[in-house]
Amino acid sequence: MKLRADQLAQQLQRQPEALPVYLVTGDEPLLCGESVDAIRAHLRQLGFTEREVMHVDASFSWESLLESANALSLFAERKVIEIRLGNQKLNKASSDLLQRYLSNPAPDNALLIICDRLERNVKQSAWFKTVEQIGAVVEVWPIEPDQLVQWLGQRAASQGVQLEPEALQLLADRIEGNLLAARQELDKLALLYPGQRLSPEQVVQAVSDSSRFDIFALTDAALLADPGRAQHVLQVLRQEGNESAVVLWALTRDIRMLHRVSRALAAGQPYDPLCQKERIWGKRKQLVRNACRRLRAEQLEAMLDQAATVDLAIKGQRRDDPWLLLSQITLTLAGCQLPWQHTAH
Known part of the structure; x- marks a missing residue:
């Protein structure tokens, strides 16, 4: 059947x-x-x-x-x-x-x-x-973009939480179709606001709560070229039971974004319109600009290759430790050159 x-x-x-x-x-x-x-x-x-x-x-x-x-x-x-x-x-x-x-x-x-x-x-x-x-x-089958808000609403209701339509749309925009990330955010909301109907403001407050690290704190630390903080955030994410697949998704998303922006800048495109297109706002604009200056295209491509290896490890098709590989990608993104990456010039 x-x-x-x-x-x-x-x-x-x-x-x-x-x-x-x-x-x-x-x-x-x-x-x-x-x-x-x-x-x-x-x-x-x-x-x-x-x-x-x-x-x-x-x-x-x-x-x-x-x-x-x-x-x-x-x-x-x-x-x-x-x-x-x-x-x-x-x-x-x-x-x-x-x-x-x-x-x-x-x-x-x-x-x-x-x-x-x-x-x-x-x-x-x-x-x-x-x-x-x-x-x-x-x-x-993946949840289609036009079905995501409905899926989030049903999932939230099954956990005893209701979200206003604007709050559902806000959450859908944040997780960008990644259902593992959606589950983590809904689990957090269900813990913070059991049995309540949530406004967009409450969702923003919950998902950006600085008292608890999330995957976006990890990518921000790496873009800031702060390897110590990035490794600390990664360690906390693992200890709190976050899915390695969600961490991989967040890192890969930003590496691909950096690669697109770097190529566009190299082709002479102005930065501000690129930020509009890539939905880079606020403090991340300077972080992304600095990261593009710091990281070469071949480094970003190598990180994407390593991300594919992590994906295989998560799926059980390689015996590598996914968290160790994620740590290596995070360090490289944060500007560290690992010992085996040194090349003779």
Whole structure:
């Protein structure tokens, strides 16, 4: 069967038995993560207390899936085999092995496949059609810009908070479509104003509360070329349980902005109209100008390459520590040249 993310919870409630396979596919981290969590919780309730995670890369052997499925647990527990496919494609041999498993799935195993958004040709493949036929495919689609305000309102209401229309629009403008950032802001509002109806002024006060660091304090410190403060903010963000994906989004957004502004300045465009176009206001105008003078285009491009590596680490496709890589990007953005970045001139 094929499901949307918002249909999943109701469908799971109607299933007294586990399906042999679940597939969650999409590029929206929050909704994908919540769908995966819902499936895991459902399977735990059905007695699937053991979990094995497999990361698929170029060297992955699909034979290990069959070996895991056939392995007997010492405690006779039902097991979830979680395959993190990411953006990897299945060739004919791996597709045949997966179909071989699905043709006779072990009754005490449930397969949970997590992958990026699938292309149309993959959805026509034999393995995908088999999963769709005997299991559940959850397709996660991004929230469109014209749906974001409504989504925020529904999400806030589910947490016991109401926002005035102007306050919802203000929040939508701030998070710029990043749902992980939206969740963090709504969690904060629900803690500060439980059961209340919030005005735009209250939202501004909450999201810019200087008593608590947020991801924007991190990027401001880096643009200010203050590596000590930037590292301190990053450490606090991690200790407070912020998502590494949200931090990556904030850093990447500003690095891309700096790259665009730097290229435009190099082409002779005036700075003030650029700020209007890039929505750079207030004190950030001087911070951005200074950062553009300080950082070369190739440095910004290298940081974007490293950001792609962090994304893979967050998705489990690399064994690097995402927070360590985020620290390196933050230091570089703040103007530090790390030891391995030194080059002979």
